[in-house]
Structure formats: structure tokens, C-alpha cells
Amino acid sequence: MSDIRLNTLDLNAVELAGMIDHTKLGPDTTIKDIDVLCQQAAKYEFASVCVPPCYVTEAKLMLQEKSPAVCTVLGFPHGNSCTTAKAKEASLAVEKGATEVDMVMAVGLLKSGLYKDVEKDIEAIVRICEGTALVKVILECVLLTDEEKRTACRLASDAGADYVKTSTGFAGGRATEKDVALMYDTIGSRLGIKASGGIRTGAEALTMIRAGASRIGASASVAIIQGMNDD
DSSP: OOOOOOOGGGOOHHHHHTTEEEEOOOTTOOHHHHHHHHHHHHHHTOSEEEEOGGGHHHHHHHHTTSSOEEEEEESTTTOOSOHHHHHHHHHHHHHHTOSEEEEEOOHHHHHTTOHHHHHHHHHHHHHHHTTTOEEEEEOOGGGSOHHHHHHHHHHHHHHTOSEEESOOSSSSOOOOHHHHHHHHHHHTTTSEEEEESSOOSHHHHHHHHHHTOSEEEESOHHHHHHHHHHO
């Protein structure tokens, strides 16, 4: 497996911003919050805004032709909705203009050893999004053993996903360098790795990138970039 991890020594604030999904997913998120999120994303040229499904249309309109992509979530935050429901969410998201989706893996099915069902769940979303939207699979690492993390990475790859992602940020725990490195060592030559959950400083983001992440999910994105500029 070739090592394609980035050397972060020369990574500047602009380059880091282009790797961040600027995120607002709380249950109390308002349309005003999404407006601010999109303005910030356009200003700092973040990779995307990650918004609740009900705000995809609004985010698309707010960003128009600006560079940040519109990302949303499926089966969020627990991943235990049925595949048909996730597929409908994916269809609506793509129809409304999302070009990236972060789906929560069926964690309970994985822990039950029902690996084919987990793979089929992911495959259903990949088919809907093929050629239109990137698919990132959230593993919820805090709930998994290391071997389950490796298995989940392989299933996501076999199902045709584009990324695996550490966590929702809603199940406790946070992204760790150890988990990112494990995911990268398992599947980094085939899939991107997204580190998400509790990343609040430039130093933390760079640590994740050195471990193998190629995308960062954060709600503190502006503070991360401003801190890089201050340094």
C-alpha cells in the first residue's frame, strides 16, 4: 500500500480550509444559522457546508455558483433507519442539489455480524449518488472495536463509497489520531478519510491530516483557520 499521507509542514490556512467541511447539524439549527454558515464557507473557501437535509435547498441557493459544495447527512445520527428510508433521503438530497452525502453506517448490524446487510445498505446509497454526489460512510468509531473499524472500512470500500468518516459527533468521544491512522492503514489507498468530532484547532486538524485524513469535519472551522493565520 502506497503512503499518500500529506506532509503538513507547508500546509497553509487556505489549503487547510479547502479540506474542511464547515458543519452545522444540531437539532436547533435555524435558517439564519445556515445563512451564516454559507457566508463563512464562501469567505474562507471551505470544501463544503454540511447541513441538515431540510436545509439543502436553502444552502444551494445561498451558495449559488460559489466554490463550497453542499453536503448533507443520511440516517443521522444513529444509522439505524432502514435502507429504504436512507435511500429516499439520498434521492431527495441529490434532487435538491447536494453533491456530497455523509451516511451513518448501520452500526448495530455491523456489531451483529450482519456484514452483507451493512454492505447492501451502503451500496443502495452509492447507486443513487453515482456520478452526482460523493458518499462518505460514518463509522462511529467510539462504538467499535479496532477490528470492527477495519471491517467497516473494507465494507465501505467494497460497496463503492468514496470516504470513510470517524464519527457523527453525537455519540460521545471525538476523532482521534489513532482511529484515523487505523482507517488509513486499512483502506487509505482506496478511500478518503474524513476526521470529524471535537476538532477545534489548527494543530488538531493538522494532526488528523498527518495521520491520513484528507477531509476534516468541523463546526469550529472559522476558529481553526483564524488560528492558523494568527500563527
